[in-house]
Amino acid sequence: MKIAEVMKRFVEPASVAIVGATRKSGEFSMNIMEHIISYGYAGKLYPINPNATEILGVKAYAGVSEITGPIDLALIVTARETVPGVLQACADKGIKCASIVAQGFGDATDRDGHELNRQLMEIVRSTGIRVLGPNTFGTANAFINFSSSFARIKLDKNPVGIVCQSGLFFHGLPEFRLTGKCIDLGNACDIGFTEALEYFENDPQVKVIGLHIEGTKDTQGLLKAIKRATAEKPVIVLKTGRSEQAARAMQSHTGSLAGDSLIWDAALKSAGAIRVNDIEEFFDTVRMFSMAPLMKNNSIAVATFSGAAGILAMDAMRDTELQMVALSDDTTAKLVKLAPGWLKVSNPVDYWPIMMGYADQGRAMMDVMNILLSDGEIGGVLFTQVAFAPKYNEMMQMFLNHLAGQYPGKPFMSAISGTYNSDFINALQQEGKHLAFHTPERAARAFSHLWQYSRLRRGL
Amino acid sequence: MKIAEVMKRFVEPASVAIVGATRKSGEFSMNIMEHIISYGYAGKLYPINPNATEILGVKAYAGVSEITGPIDLALIVTARETVPGVLQACADKGIKCASIVAQGFGDATDRDGHELNRQLMEIVRSTGIRVLGPNTFGTANAFINFSSSFARIKLDKNPVGIVCQSGLFFHGLPEFRLTGKCIDLGNACDIGFTEALEYFENDPQVKVIGLHIEGTKDTQGLLKAIKRATAEKPVIVLKTGRSEQAARAMQSHTGSLAGDSLIWDAALKSAGAIRVNDIEEFFDTVRMFSMAPLMKNNSIAVATFSGAAGILAMDAMRDTELQMVALSDDTTAKLVKLAPGWLKVSNPVDYWPIMMGYADQGRAMMDVMNILLSDGEIGGVLFTQVAFAPKYNEMMQMFLNHLAGQYPGKPFMSAISGTYNSDFINALQQEGKHLAFHTPERAARAFSHLWQYSRLRRGL
Numbered sequence: 001m002k003i004a005e006v007m008k009r010f011v012e013p014a015s016v017a018i019v020g021a022t023r024k025s026g027e028f029s030m031n032i033m034e035h036i037i038s039y040g041y042a043g044k045l046y047p048i049n050p051n052a053t054e055i056l057g058v059k060a061y062a063g064v065s066e067i068t069g070p071i072d073l074a075l076i077v078t079a080r081e082t083v084p085g086v087l088q089a090c091a092d093k094g095i096k097c098a099s100i101v102a103q104g105f106g107d108a109t110d111r112d113g114h115e116l117n118r119q120l121m122e123i124v125r126s127t128g129i130r131v132l133g134p135n136t137f138g139t140a141n142a143f144i145n146f147s148s149s150f151a152r153i154k155l156d157k158n159p160v161g162i163v164c165q166s167g168l169f170f171h172g173l174p175e176f177r178l179t180g181k182c183i184d185l186g187n188a189c190d191i192g193f194t195e196a197l198e199y200f201e202n203d204p205q206v207k208v209i210g211l212h213i214e215g216t217k218d219t220q221g222l223l224k225a226i227k228r229a230t231a232e233k234p235v236i237v238l239k240t241g242r243s244e245q246a247a248r249a250m251q252s253h254t255g256s257l258a259g260d261s262l263i264w265d266a267a268l269k270s271a272g273a274i275r276v277n278d279i280e281e282f283f284d285t286v287r288m289f290s291m292a293p294l295m296k297n298n299s300i301a302v303a304t305f306s307g308a309a310g311i312l313a314m315d316a317m318r319d320t321e322l323q324m325v326a327l328s329d330d331t332t333a334k335l336v337k338l339a340p341g342w343l344k345v346s347n348p349v350d351y352w353p354i355m356m357g358y359a360d361q362g363r364a365m366m367d368v369m370n371i372l373l374s375d376g377e378i379g380g381v382l383f384t385q386v387a388f389a390p391k392y393n394e395m396m397q398m399f400l401n402h403l404a405g406q407y408p409g410k411p412f413m414s415a416i417s418g419t420y421n422s423d424f425i426n427a428l429q430q431e432g433k434h435l436a437f438h439t440p441e442r443a444a445r446a447f448s449h450l451w452q453y454s455r456l457r458r459g460l
Numbered sequence: 461m462k463i464a465e466v467m468k469r470f471v472e473p474a475s476v477a478i479v480g481a482t483r484k485s486g487e488f489s490m491n492i493m494e495h496i497i498s499y500g501y502a503g504k505l506y507p508i509n510p511n512a513t514e515i516l517g518v519k520a521y522a523g524v525s526e527i528t529g530p531i532d533l534a535l536i537v538t539a540r541e542t543v544p545g546v547l548q549a550c551a552d553k554g555i556k557c558a559s560i561v562a563q564g565f566g567d568a569t570d571r572d573g574h575e576l577n578r579q580l581m582e583i584v585r586s587t588g589i590r591v592l593g594p595n596t597f598g599t600a601n602a603f604i605n606f607s608s609s610f611a612r613i614k615l616d617k618n619p620v621g622i623v624c625q626s627g628l629f630f631h632g633l634p635e636f637r638l639t640g641k642c643i644d645l646g647n648a649c650d651i652g653f654t655e656a657l658e659y660f661e662n663d664p665q666v667k668v669i670g671l672h673i674e675g676t677k678d679t680q681g682l683l684k685a686i687k688r689a690t691a692e693k694p695v696i697v698l699k700t701g702r703s704e705q706a707a708r709a710m711q712s713h714t715g716s717l718a719g720d721s722l723i724w725d726a727a728l729k730s731a732g733a734i735r736v737n738d739i740e741e742f743f744d745t746v747r748m749f750s751m752a753p754l755m756k757n758n759s760i761a762v763a764t765f766s767g768a769a770g771i772l773a774m775d776a777m778r779d780t781e782l783q784m785v786a787l788s789d790d791t792t793a794k795l796v797k798l799a800p801g802w803l804k805v806s807n808p809v810d811y812w813p814i815m816m817g818y819a820d821q822g823r824a825m826m827d828v829m830n831i832l833l834s835d836g837e838i839g840g841v842l843f844t845q846v847a848f849a850p851k852y853n854e855m856m857q858m859f860l861n862h863l864a865g866q867y868p869g870k871p872f873m874s875a876i877s878g879t880y881n882s883d884f885i886n887a888l889q890q891e892g893k894h895l896a897f898h899t900p901e902r903a904a905r906a907f908s909h910l911w912q913y914s915r916l917r918r919g920l
Binding site: 151441 | 564702767883902
């Protein structure tokens, strides 16, 4: 079966058999089927449990062989000792794709684990069934209200495809529930990065790809797949296990080999990947690419409520290719008209003193931002504010969403500080029109990654 | 007047005259006096406004000369042209401390601004009145429910003293409202870092000092003051304006000279300061020191729900002095008893497979954590979890608070990922017993700073 079809069954299954479906239900029971139903999945579900005739109102089966309809995907949730037998039964039934949750295969230290792994691989080889995992959350797909993770997650229809080696990435962060679509490779005994990348590269629902790489047996294949994908959409990479100690820990996490950190750095860069350093940067960058248009040039204008916040943004741009350019004569002249005589109008534009001269402060911010956002020489605009109070948040959200709607082609992001900034940023993200970050530094870093990819796509 | 007494009047005023008090009130009116009343300040307030007989129910005066009682602090909120006259009137009245809000003095580009600044300095010189600012939020002190900032802030009685050159720092972040006590030096025409540091060094309500430095005219004095203070309590420094461009922007923000970044790095290090790189790290580090006990050694044990999260933490420790040590035979033996046979028990301790073997999963985490926290050879313990759901958060908070209470002398922090992590971390912080961060990397960074200062205090 072609990879495209295999991956479609894993990520967009129309029918799923859950082998080892549990009758325990309710909070903290980690009942995968209960989660799937709660998401509103419209496909067919077949719980397999020899001790039940129905589970959660759905007819249960003693084994996959009893099911009559087609089965796109088998979720194997049984204990590790039973997995080879179950997998063989799935293959015998003609199932082409199976996701294995249990731990203790290539990631184990005992002989049994490695023997079980060998048996799995032998079944894959002899039957052609494809395996995701073991030691995996499986897949998630917000567009069909599906996730096979045993932890309940929140699904958001973001145009994002994540390939990871840990269920950690299914959860996202408050401002960004990430999935979109997620593929957890777990130990990656069969399905690996290249298969997952090929799927996302050609997936029209996915605008940006995020990879969490612990290690891989096929580094060259991965790099080639990344290079091909970056011609279509940005690929963000978090390569973990950079210390020797971490590399050893990974061996027992997913059984992966880490490889040398510097070689990875160089290879990922030449493949056109956007490498990030930590999980916060990973989520920030993926979220940014899911919303921002590309930059025409690397010049940034900052409009700041506070001189200090503008300086923090400039500090963060110091070692990047971004430029805080001088404003054009035309733009400067327009701003000078709004400002008190004593204010030096330059970039960053300190709009607080300008606001103080207006009766309507919202109007002042609007005038400043219209001048900067309509300046065709400026590649990106960064706005900084404080989330002073819930009512103020509401007004600022309206203001930023309005501006984002007025200038859809202009890369435009905010850095929102203060006691209420999380609420502010979460609310903006739910509306999905304007990109906001928690600090000027995080926004500047996002701009830097945006320019890196914009430049690549422009062939500069 | 001695500096201690001067700073006491600025930060702990028993009576405040507000020159230029406004009759506008309600949301977004930036009425300082209204804010002060709303915080529950118990001192005496004297609004000065020649066009009012009372403001917000308090008797108003036409000028400071009409007030009969003592006045610790004058807040000057009038337009910049009027400030020298008002300041002279305050000095004539015998007021010793004045905080000036207006912008457009040393930070201005026009001749008027610099002339006004010269006049201020002349009044300071000739009368002995001490000035905070201009271009300042003034001070905040949660312990007396006071803040002179024109933006309303949230006060929290944290044992933290902040000295800054921007009101940005009065607002803090959701999980940490910062003040404690705050001194905004603004342009620092008179009161500067050395005066503020001397006050906080000797303040028993302050356990940790945070400095936001744009620049100073007295670098040597600042470094000496930092060195003296670090013998008593940690001093966290965010030095901004590292690029040439940023240095120019600072000139127009607070009129400060930036100085060379590398020289600052070396000088701050030798003074014993803990230098941080961005505003997120600043708040994380200040918050950490407000709660964490010092470390006895640099060895860290990680207990992780996810192999990947443990690896992220190790990656973040890579270039620090922290060590992920091998667990002792005794501790390893205790953990092996709890774990499935196939699990390699090492550091990081992957507690998920251990939980899977327990009927009560909370009990499993408790057993693992008791073993690690009671191990005297371990210098610090990092715990990672996902905030799966609001109800799960509640249980995890109870669990972490309980453990923190059991091991008050053990440096112990959490990294909480997932969709609900902000709520989780905010709730924990409000309870004030256990330190949690948003990512493993931020927690590892906090541990690294904790060890840096612990080592200094141990003379290592």
